[in-house]
Amino acid sequence: MSRILYSGTRNASSWAFRAWLALREQGIAFEERIVDIRKPQRFENLARIAVFSPPAAVPVLVDDDVVIHDSLAIMEYASELGASPLLPADIRDRARARALLAWVHSGLSGLCGRLSFESAFYPQRRRMTAQEQAEAGRILAACQQALVHSGGPYLCGALSLADLAFVPVLWRLFAHDVDASAWPHAVDWSERLLSRPTVREWLHEAEVLPPVYLDDYEP
Incomplete structure (x- = not known):
């Protein structure tokens, strides 16, 4: 094989x-x-x-x-x-997970294009604009709503593909000092996700690489 x-x-x-x-x-x-x-x-x-x-x-x-x-x-x-599917068994919960996955996959209304993954590793990062902060708030509010509905600790209860899809998004937002104080459940969830051993392994390897600078980003 x-x-x-x-x-x-x-x-x-x-x-x-x-x-x-x-x-x-x-x-x-x-x-x-x-x-x-x-x-x-x-x-x-x-x-x-x-x-x-x-x-x-x-x-x-x-x-x-x-x-x-x-x-x-x-x-x-x-x-x-894998042995344990990363999508919920319940048809409604699975639909919720897939809806969140699709939202991430479509670019979250363009926010991730403006706050590139590359820029999250820059030694100097610009402040988020008011519009970006508002869009980030909408994302965090949706995630908090999902966490309240599921009871946590992840978006659909157990870890799912929806959580994993958000990992690079969360890394971008918190690297740019997003104000997430209004969504404490989403903050706890973010910290829980970003501290997973698999996530830390990738990010550790990424953090020691030379930054990949993009022409349209100004700190």
């Missing part, structure tokens, strides 16, 4: 982070091949990925002759492949 995850530069690949987390949390064995997606080498490196994956992007999971080229698809595959 051959199972290979083509991942990305640790401090520049939030989508690969999500796929990697799902596989690791499920205890699934895989070989990881990190693709350097920094410029200018990213173009040549992703062209190699295009040979077997139509989107020419990471992450990609190649499990024998199956090529899964989307982070959400990889997460759901990991959920089904």
